[in-house]
Amino acid sequence: MSKTGSFNIALLGNPNSGKSSLFNFLTGMRQDVSNFPGVTVDKKKGSFTLKNGKEASIIDFPGTYSVYPNSTEEKLVINVLTDQNNRNRPDLVVYVADITQLERHLLFATQIIDMGFPMLFVLNMIDLVEKTGSTINVSVLEEYLHVPVICVSVRNHQNLDELKLKINELSENTLTPDEKPLYELTDIESFVASRVKKHLDTENMYVAKITAHHYKWLKFLKDSQRAYISDIIIRSGFNDLKIQVQETMQRYDSYSDVVKKTILSQSKSSKTVTDTIDEWITHRFFGLVFFFLIMLFVFQSIYAWAAYPMDWIESGFAASGAWMSEILPDVWWADLIINGLLAGLGGVLVFVPQIAILFFLVSILEESGYMSRVVFMFDSIMQKFGMNGRSMVALISSGACAIPAIMSTRTISNPKERLITILVSPLVSCSARLPVYAVLIGFAVPDIKVFGFLNLQGLAFMGLYLLGIVGALGSSLFFKKILKSDSGSFLMIELPDYKPPIWKNVLISVKEKVFAFVYGAGKIIIFISVVLWFLASFGPGDALKNAELKANEVSMADHLSEEEKNNLIAAYKIEASYIGHMGKWIEPAIDPLGFDWKIGIALLTSFAAREVFVGTMATIYSIGSDNDEKTIRQKMAAEVRPGTDIKMYTPATSMALLVFYVFAMQCMSTLAIVKRETNTWKWPIVQFLFMSAMAYVGAFVVYQLMG
């Protein structure tokens, strides 16, 4: 039994072996996704009821090629396997191999067996081999590996009941393979391994050798142990790369015959379906056309189609807010529930449609094997900006919303490339900036046609979007320069055979991402929402009460209607509130951008979400926040600078404000998801600061040039 007391099953195997599909089959919806401690690597844990009634825990480890890792994910797996006190250390390894790639997938399996783990070897995708008329001879493989082998097809649910039986059997009687190892250590390896084994009290020679090989980064080693191993390695002349090459070649050699005898293939396949598809899909020209068509579809889905369910959620929350304000008394805690908590919850749930739709489509692209082709096609371009081919999909999705886009970067395995993608994605103009652009563009650019047919405002709109893209790419160059990377950059990636997606996997991935957002980022969003509510609802001393009295006096004197009176009260109240004071307090700082304190308030409140700008402007100008953009525009157009007859919203101020919104990180939800995805507050803070600096400088330059 493991340290945790339960029976631990580890699912291991190469990427694209169908491991996760098997995990989804075995655990169903009983899954729990968290991070492995200290790294943003998904730890997918599920449970599986054994025949004896006990629960076994199953961890779906990241796909791994061998005990010589190349990525954070793979390193994590090796850390768990070599650390004898690790709480996730498996009691049984269920190793999944794609039978069509048996030769390659055997490498890691033989290494795990040599580490002394009991194993069930699962040959997946037998349907693909049977289709070609080949026969499979399992006993040859069993004899070679000395572990039980079972043939299944997870996709077709073939033989899965037998697989469960086998797991049950092995959970009651795990045989530790103490046979002759599959790979015989050379003299120098034995020399190093035996000393490390003795020093660390390692149970197994091969584990000791791997520990020596990776002593620099294995987490469980103490500094003194590291120093000891380092000393042994130097004394013995242990050359890690040479030894790895040697071991890998010898393993391949020792089982190449076994593979031939296991799969008695009828025909050497010539041109496969995948070859034919890729002639078009990765074609120099048609490949790009196809990619942009797919991206157009993805964009359309999250931009336009997600708008319907988002409207339902928004109006649902508006209706329940209205209903609650009728049944609840007019006290502060009722207001907190309605305008703080409920509004915050609405602000969280409104993102669910976009996240669900994007991940539905993205996981189809991943599952089918297309995403690797995207990486292949765009690697060289994205590399120039310090990003990955996969970043293309994130950047394009950011045009709808940065939140699902940032969540989609999980599959970028190079940490630096992933971080840059996360940092710059929110600079691409998202759909929430649209209402802000729509309100302001009329003040900045006249509604005229150029060249007879092009609308100047339309052109300006396009210019703002381009500015966002240029901002994103420009800052990616900056981060590429200044960020350090501990892992080298490489492309080398498998282009797996095309397969129809397994729908269960797709749906589980959608569910997982929605839950990750709601639980992971939701708390932060609701918290900030409540803070903003507090700042807007309370003021120093009796300020709010006095504001209301004054508004009442003014409306009496001016004979305002009931509605006009309420709007005026709201306007006076927000001015008197803490956030109103903050707006006035920052006025000197934003004055060089041409902004007054009213804009200052809107900048602060729209930190909740950019589109809140419009609502706040409506409140400040006392026209009621449910009025349309046209009314707000009229009111803003009439606004003059105090004591003068100079218009407030000159083209210079409006353009500066537009540029400010292109760059500014005015979205707490994005910051919350960046915190979740990077596992630290450092990066959301860095992101907030650099985007605010860009916004400030951009707006300053525009205002000074135009003003």
Next chain:
Amino acid sequence: MATLASLKPGESAFVTLLAEGSYTCKLLNLGILPKTKVTMVRKSPFGGSFYIKLERHQLAMRIDEAKTIYIDKVI
């Protein structure tokens, strides 16, 4: 000696040697070993990377990476 990067689309060859360096480990893990048959299928739309076919699977790699794979006579 010629490297994989010198193959033209459609040409095949056998791997003879991997230049030892930071890519070696990854190449081995992806099934590129001495005596493996490799085929250059195509280049990426903007250049910079190759679509490589092996006996039973496909890989993508950059030019720099392909340059560490030495090959024997084109077949």
